[in-house]
Amino acid sequence: MSNQINFGIDLGTTNSLIARFQNGAVEIFKNPFGQKETLPSVVAFRKDRIIVGDKARELIEKDPENVFSSFKRKMGTSESFFVPNTSDFKTPVELSALVLRELKNFIYTGEKPEAVIITIPASFDTIQSNATKKAGNDAGFSEVLLLQEPIAASLAFANKQANATSLQGQWLVYDLGGGTFDVALVKIVDGEMRVTDHEGDNYLGGVDFDIAIIEQLVTPALQQQHTLPDLLTEMRSARGKYNTLYHILLKKAEEVKVQLTASPSAEMEFEITDATGQPHDIYLTITREQFETVIYDRIQYSVDLVKKIIDRNHLTAADIKEVVMIGGSTYIPMVKTLVAAQLGIPVNCSVDPTTAVAAGAAWYAGTKTITQSNPAASKPLAAGMPDIRFKTAYQKNTADKEEYFTAIVTGPVAGLSYRIVRADGGYDSGIKPLQERISEMLLLAENTSNVFNILVFDAAHNELAVQAPVIAISQGKFNIHGQPLPNDICIEIDDLENNTTKLELIFEKNAILPLRKTIIKEVMKTILRTSQDSLLINVLEGSRYAIPGSCVPLGMIEIKSTDLITDLVKGSDVEITLQISESRDLSVRAVLLMNEQEFSEVFNPMVRKINTGKLLDDIRQLRLNASEKIKSFRRSQQYELAATVQDIMVDLDHISNRLELLSTDDVTDEKYQLEEKKRKLAQHLDSTGKDQLIVEITELYFKRKEYCLYNIREEEDSARMIRFEKIIADESACLSSQSYYAIKAKIDELNDLCWEIRRNKPETWINAYYYYANVSTDDYTDPQTAARFKEIGEKALERKNYEELKVAVNQLYNLMPDTKKETDQLKGTGIG
Amino acid sequence: MDPLSTLHIRIINQVFELDKKTSAKPELLSLQRNIDRIKQHFEEAGYTILNPLGEPYRETRVDYEASITGEMSPDMEIVNVIKPVVYYTNGGQKSILQKGVVIAAAK
Numbered sequence: 001m002s003n004q005i006n007f008g009i010d011l012g013t014t015n016s017l018i019a020r021f022q023n024g025a026v027e028i029f030k031n032p033f034g035q036k037e038t039l040p041s042v043v044a045f046r047k048d049r050i051i052v053g054d055k056a057r058e059l060i061e062k063d064p065e066n067v068f069s070s071f072k073r074k075m076g077t078s079e080s081f082f083v084p085n086t087s088d089f090k091t092p093v094e095l096s097a098l099v100l101r102e103l104k105n106f107i108y109t110g111e112k113p114e115a116v117i118i119t120i121p122a123s124f125d126t127i128q129s130n131a132t133k134k135a136g137n138d139a140g141f142s143e144v145l146l147l148q149e150p151i152a153a154s155l156a157f158a159n160k161q162a163n164a165t166s167l168q169g170q171w172l173v174y175d176l177g178g179g180t181f182d183v184a185l186v187k188i189v190d191g192e193m194r195v196t197d198h199e200g201d202n203y204l205g206g207v208d209f210d211i212a213i214i215e216q217l218v219t220p221a222l223q224q225q226h227t228l229p230d231l232l233t234e235m236r237s238a239r240g241k242y243n244t245l246y247h248i249l250l251k252k253a254e255e256v257k258v259q260l261t262a263s264p265s266a267e268m269e270f271e272i273t274d275a276t277g278q279p280h281d282i283y284l285t286i287t288r289e290q291f292e293t294v295i296y297d298r299i300q301y302s303v304d305l306v307k308k309i310i311d312r313n314h315l316t317a318a319d320i321k322e323v324v325m326i327g328g329s330t331y332i333p334m335v336k337t338l339v340a341a342q343l344g345i346p347v348n349c350s351v352d353p354t355t356a357v358a359a360g361a362a363w364y365a366g367t368k369t370i371t372q373s374n375p376a377a378s379k380p381l382a383a384g385m386p387d388i389r390f391k392t393a394y395q396k397n398t399a400d401k402e403e404y405f406t407a408i409v410t411g412p413v414a415g416l417s418y419r420i421v422r423a424d425g426g427y428d429s430g431i432k433p434l435q436e437r438i439s440e441m442l443l444l445a446e447n448t449s450n451v452f453n454i455l456v457f458d459a460a461h462n463e464l465a466v467q468a469p470v471i472a473i474s475q476g477k478f479n480i481h482g483q484p485l486p487n488d489i490c491i492e493i494d495d496l497e498n499n500t501t502k503l504e505l506i507f508e509k510n511a512i513l514p515l516r517k518t519i520i521k522e523v524m525k526t527i528l529r530t531s532q533d534s535l536l537i538n539v540l541e542g543s544r545y546a547i548p549g550s551c552v553p554l555g556m557i558e559i560k561s562t563d564l565i566t567d568l569v570k571g572s573d574v575e576i577t578l579q580i581s582e583s584r585d586l587s588v589r590a591v592l593l594m595n596e597q598e599f600s601e602v603f604n605p606m607v608r609k610i611n612t613g614k615l616l617d618d619i620r621q622l623r624l625n626a627s628e629k630i631k632s633f634r635r636s637q638q639y640e641l642a643a644t645v646q647d648i649m650v651d652l653d654h655i656s657n658r659l660e661l662l663s664t665d666d667v668t669d670e671k672y673q674l675e676e677k678k679r680k681l682a683q684h685l686d687s688t689g690k691d692q693l694i695v696e697i698t699e700l701y702f703k704r705k706e707y708c709l710y711n712i713r714e715e716e717d718s719a720r721m722i723r724f725e726k727i728i729a730d731e732s733a734c735l736s737s738q739s740y741y742a743i744k745a746k747i748d749e750l751n752d753l754c755w756e757i758r759r760n761k762p763e764t765w766i767n768a769y770y771y772y773a774n775v776s777t778d779d780y781t782d783p784q785t786a787a788r789f790k791e792i793g794e795k796a797l798e799r800k801n802y803e804e805l806k807v808a809v810n811q812l813y814n815l816m817p818d819t820k821k822e823t824d825q826l827k828g829t830g831i832g
Numbered sequence: 833m834d835p836l837s838t839l840h841i842r843i844i845n846q847v848f849e850l851d852k853k854t855s856a857k858p859e860l861l862s863l864q865r866n867i868d869r870i871k872q873h874f875e876e877a878g879y880t881i882l883n884p885l886g887e888p889y890r891e892t893r894v895d896y897e898a899s900i901t902g903e904m905s906p907d908m909e910i911v912n913v914i915k916p917v918v919y920y921t922n923g924g925q926k927s928i929l930q931k932g933v934v935i936a937a938a939k
Contacts, residue, residue, distance in 0.1 A: 033894040034931040046891065054931075055891050062904040238902060244911065247899035247935050251914050269849070401887075424919060424926040426895040443893050445880075445919075448926070518872055575865070591865065 005145065005368045007113040008361025009103055010152070011096060011120075011132065013072040014178040014205070016041050017358035018103040020111075021366030026159075026359045029106035033425045037355060039106070042069040043098050045083045045090075049430035052102040061238075070179070071095045073202055075135075076128030093135045098431075100139035101461035112462060115143035117365040119152045119357050122184045122198035140460035145368060149175065150184035150195050152360030153326045156351045159363050169321045170196070172309070174339060174347075175357075176302060177327035179205040183306050185313060185320075197313055199305040206257070206329040209295045213253040213286065214246070216294040218268065221284055226274045245272060260288045261331045292334045299335055303342050310343070317344040325349045326356040386412045388434075388456060388466040394442075397474045401446065405471060406439040407454075415459045420471070423451040431457070444475040485511050491576065492538040492548040494524045494832040500621055501828050502741055503551070505544040506578050513584065518577040521831040523592075527561050527568040535559040535568065535830040536614060537576055537590050539603075545739030547625075549618045549682030553675070555586050555603030556611055566595045574831055610671045612659055615678060617827040619656045622682055623649060633689060641689045648685050651677070690738070697743045698735060701750075708750045711757045723753060762802045765809055769793045772812040780815040789815070833929070841918060841930050844874060844881055848916045851883075882917040882932065884910045889936035895919075896932030905938035 010017045015038040019028045028037045034054065044056035044067040051059075059067045066085045071092040080089040100118075107113070118136050120129055129146055136144030150173035170187030182200040186193060219232050228242075235246035252268050259266035268284040310320070323345050325336060330353045340347045351359065388411035395403055405420075416434040420442065421427065427443045434456060444450045454468035490503035507515045527533045536558055542551030572594035579587040589600035626649045633642035655674050662671060705728060712720050727749045734742050758764040773790055780786035793808030833841070847870050854860040854867060871881060884896060889908035895917045900908070917932035 034928050036931075044891075051891060054897050055894055058898045058900060058936075059891070059904075062900045244901040244935055244937060247901045248912060248914060251899065251933050425928045426917075426919070427892055428894045429892055441892075443890055445926070518869060520869075575869070596862070 003369050005113075005115040005117060005143070005365040005370055006362070007107075007115070008117040008147075008152070008358055008363070008365045009100065009119065009136075010149070010355075010358035010361060011072065011099065011118050011135075012041055012177065012357075013070050013180050013202070014041060015039060015354075016099050016103055017355060018106050019355070019358040019362035020107070021362040026156075026362045026366075028355045028358055029103075029108065031106055032108065032421070033428050035425070039099065039103060040069070041072065041096075041099050042067065043071075043090075043095050044068075045085045046430065047085050049432045050098065051428075051430040052098050055428070055430075068095050070202075076125065076131040093131050093138065096132065096135035097138035097461075100135060100141070101457075104140070104461065114141060115145070115368075115370045116141045117145050117147050117361045117368065119147050119149045119361050121182060121200070122148050122150050122195040123182070123200060124148075138460070140462050143370060145365075147361055147364050148184075148195050149173075149182070149357050150186050150198070151193050152358075152364065153324055153351075153356045154186050154193060154360065155363045156356040156360035157324050157348060159360075160351050170315075170319065171321045172306060172323045172345070174302075174306065174323050174325050174330065175327045176325075176329040176335060177205050178329070179203070179207055181205060181302050181305070181327075183302070183309060185309050197309050199309050201302070201305065204298060204302065205327075206254075208298060209257055209291075209329065209332070210250055210253040212294040212298075213256060213291065214249045217286055217290055218249060218253070218284060222272065222282065225282075226272070226280060227276065228272070228274055242272075245270070256286050257291070257332070260286070260291050261333060264288050288333070295332070295334070299332075299338050302335075303338055306339070306343060320345050322346045322348045326351070326353045328354045385464060385466065386416070388413065388416070388464070388468075390454065390467075390469055392469055392471065394471060394473065396472065398444070399475070400444070401475070402441050402443050403473050403475075404439065405442050405452075406437065409434060409436055409438060411466075416464070417457045417461075419455050419457070420452050421455065423453065427452070442471070442473065444473060446475055449474045485509055485513065485515070485580075487541045487552075488544040489515075489554070489578070489580065490540050490542070490544050490548075490551065491519075491521075491578070491831075492536070492540060492829050493521065494828040494830065496524065496828075496832065500625065501548050503540065503542075503544050503546065503548050506539075507580065508544075513580055513582045516577070516579045518575060520573050520575050520593075523568055523570055523572045523574055523594075523830060524828070524832045525830050526570040527564065527830065529561055529564050529567055531561045533561050533830070534613075535574070536611070536828075537574075537588055537831065538614065538829055539578060539586060539588060545737060545742060547682060547686045549622055550679055550686050552679070553610070555588055555601065556614065557588050557590055557599050557601050558611055558614075559590065559592070559599055563597075563599070564592075564595075565597055568592060569594060576831075610675050612662060612671060613827075615671070615675055616656060616659055618682075619652050619659070619678060620827075622678070622685060623652055623656075626652065626685055629685070629689060632692075636692070638689065638692070644688050645685065648681050648688070651681055655681075690740075693740055694738055694743070697740055697747070701735070701743050701747050704747050704750045704754075708754045711754055715757055717757065720753060720757065724750075727753065762800075762805075765802055765805045766797065768809045769797060769805055769812075772809060772816075775812075775816070779817065780812070781817055782815055786812060786815045837920070837929060840874065840877075840879065843870075844879065844918055844930075845915055847871060847874075848881070848883070848913075852913075878921045879929070880919040880921065880926070882919070883913055884917065884932060884934060885913045886910060894931075895928050896934045898934045898936040901935055901937045903938055907939050908936045909939050910934045911937045 006021045008019050017028060017037055019026050030037055031039055039053045040057040042053065042056040042060060044051040044059045056067055060069055066083055068081055074092040075096065080091045082089055116136060118132055120132050132146060133144045153173050170185060173184045173186055175182040180200065180202050181204040182198065184195045184198040186195055215232060222228055223231055231242060234240035235242040237243060248270055252270060256266040256268055265285050265287045268286060270282050271279055272282055273279045323339055323343065325347050329335060330349065336347050336349060388409060390407045390409055392407040394405040413434040413436060417431050418434045418438065419431050420429040420440055424445060426445055429440050442452060450473045452471035456464045456466045456468060458464055485507055488505055488509050489507040490505050492501050493504050495502040506517055523535065527535060536556055538556040539554045540548060540551035541554050575591040575593055577589040586603040587600065589598065591598045626645050629645045630642045633645065655678055658674055708724060712724055727746065734746050773793065777783045777787050777790065789808045789811045793805055796804035796808060847867055850863065851867050854863050874881060887910050889898060889910060912935035913932060915930065915933040918930040919926050920929040
């Protein structure tokens with residue numbers, strides 16, 4: 001274990017931070033609630049709990065009697081604050097200790113530092129310094145070393161640089177934060193870094209700039225455009241008509257300020273209702289120039305304070321090496337330029353101004369050795385641990401957004417405190433005294449499993465390793481009304497490559513109802529309004545690996561050519577939204593994005609709809625599939641299987657004949673019976689000889705895998721090797737699924753990867769060119785153009801111009817007759 | 833935050849603004865589908881976007897920062913959402929990526 005202090009804390013007036021030095025680098029810890037590095041130095045005392053940080057800051061204005069901020073200014077004074085909610089007095093030291101304890105929670109590594117460096121302003125006298133030290137001790141740090149903020153900042157800058165040349169001569173540290181301004185003159189005296197003079201203003205910072213934007217830019221602009229009497233007063237008054245707007249504008253102004261650091265102008269957008277009750281959308285452009293005009297005086301004032309130090313110390317600009325800029329407000333470009341221009345001293349902005357002090361404190365901590373060894377503090381979780389036990393009661397599954405939790409606590413609880421936090425960082429109970437019975441309303445994240453941890457602390461806020469149970473509550477997802485899907489729900493899409501249709505999974509088996517999903521599919525064929533064609537959105541229930549014909553149809557929307565308001569072009573998108581309610585109603589909505597036409601229908605699972613045309617098409621596809629299988633079985637001399645399939649074909653023909661005889665408005669059950677029969681036959685066909693098919697496709701998969709690996713190795717392409725490994729990662733699951741389509745999909749992925757490699761190789765294009773060059777020119781759809789491209793290709797080959805050769809090959813490919821088109825009998829769904 | 837997440841958050845915030853506008857203005861309703869789709873794409877990529885508008889204000893809820901307008905009351909609700917709450921789930925681990933920025937007021 002390291003014997004260095006390593007931990008540094010910037011205990012700021014407005015915000016505080018904690019950092020750690022490790023292995024030559026500094027890490028700034030983040031708040032587990034919201035991942036921010038800064039913790040507002042604000043403490044709120046509610047009736048039953050203590051809140052520190054962001055949530056406490058929310059309450060400053062509204063409950064000032066119980067919420068405390070800027071108490072750092074009172075450190076070392078005899079002043080104490082009365083807290084009405086607890087009928088108790090709190091000193092600045094106690095409040096600071098609460099902030100320091102909260103910072104300990106940022107340490108995600110589980111370390112419990114017993115020593116720490118805490119920074120103090122250059123202006124702090126001995127009493128104030130000792131008060132800070134006491135706060136550190138009260139927060140559970142047995143050893144506290146203090147470091148002046150300008151020194152800490154200087155260390156952060158010095159460590160950023162390759163050599164420590166900047167640590168020579170003297171320099172200024174200009175610190176303009178959220179609410180305070182400080183400047184310090186730092187130099188090396190007798191080999192030691194010292195603050196030799198300082199100045200400051202406790203009421204100058206970034207918040208003033210936000211207010212200036214609202215009061216000097218936004219308000220006049222609004223009053224120019226609209227009738228808004230007493231706007232500023234109405235905004236600033238707690239009961240004013242525009243008080244809500246004022247809070248919105250404060251947030252927006254802060255955003256504008258940040259944007260203006262990088263852009264010459266920023267937009268501000270909000271709504272306002274005028275005196276007549278008329279709402280207006282406001283778009284204001286605020287330029288950096290305007291912003292600089294309204295903050296100029298304040299920045300000038302800060303520069304004047306710097307000049308005061310320089311004059312007071314009888315220095316000139318040449319005597320000062322640089323001005324080190326820290327504090328969030330130094331991001332503002334004018335601050336840097338004004339300081340540099342007016343002082344004539346180079347400014348140094350090389351370190352994050354928000355974290356510089358904490359980082360510097362950690363650098364320093366990395367060099368300091370722990371002198372006091374406190375075994376009790378370093379091993380707070382060992383012997384002597386109070387035997388605290390919890391008997392909890394809460395509902396583990398709920399549909400509510402919050403859940404009541406209660407526990408009976410046994411053991412010596414006096415003087416201990418606890419806090420309940422949600423693992424995703426969305427809930428924090430605040431610090432509460434541990435009692436024999438505790439209770440809490442826990443806020444839940446929706447549709448997920450919520451995990452809460454109970455943390456128990458001793459009086460010094462050291463976390464105790466008591467046997468606290470984990471609270472796990474499932475919200476929404478395991479609603480008692482929810483029921484799982486018994487089968488996959490899929491839609492049927494075209495598989496043009498194999499001249500058939502296939503299933504695409506929408507909702508997985510065992511997903512909990514209700515469910516909703518939107519997908520985008522491509523229209524696979526042009527549908528003219530004058531044609532007899534249609535687009536089918538067919539929702540099926542069954543295994544995603546089965547063939548579509550074997551699944552139970554749940555609902556289908558047929559978009560006929562006559563329903564279209566414009567022709568539908570191949571390649572346009574259709575947005576399909578499927579929703580299944582808890583009572584299993586299926587809603588299908590399809591939007592043709594090309595013309596914004598919408599079709600929707602709700603299917604009740606009790607009412608099955610059969611489309612005779614689709615049924616006939618299914619049978620045609622099954623017949624094709626069957627005849628292919630018969631051929632294949634005969635080739636492999638599996639005559640028994642061929643005979644089985646032959647029987648299936650006969651039955652299919654029988655169904656087809658019956659269907660042809662049905663009138664379009666047939667009211668009997670026959671089409672349902674025929675659909676049922678077809679499904680059974682499809683399942684039978686699918687399973688007949690499936691084993692053989694799987695063997696073949698599996699063999700193909702391994703060949704393709706080997707070929708792909710060979711190509712990648714030859715190219716020594718590590719990025720593609722990673723992708724290859726990703727593709728084959730779930731190989732065993734894929735192969736054991738025994739699904740033809742799943743294995744085929746893997747092969748397609750490998751093919752794509754192979755093609756990416758091969759298309760960059762000249763020989764790929766040379767071989768392809770020879771192939772197309774050998775096709776008789778007369779066989780191309782346009783022989784004249786084909787001859788021209790053959791010639792272009794020939795010349796490109798001679799000149800070894802492979803880019804040109806690629807063009808020629810692509811053109812020749814496009815001129816090849818579309819043989820697929822001729823044999824294509826697939827009516828399909830028209831989507832894919 | 834890595835640059836890609838920052839970009840995602842910026843887009844999410846803009847989409848959220850669009851969403852607010854279309855909800856308020858019936859004439860913009862035709863945009864809603866596209867907005868929903870963008871939100872869905874983000875959700876599929878692991879983001880959970882929450883709009884706490886109208887929900888009761890809770891001081892124990894730490895995934896948003898609230899400004900309280902008007903008088904304090906024990907019964908307050910979120911009356912305006914400037915930025916949505918964004919969580920990100922990575923490797924089964926869910927954490928806050930952006931705290932919401934909201935305005936709370938007495939009901």
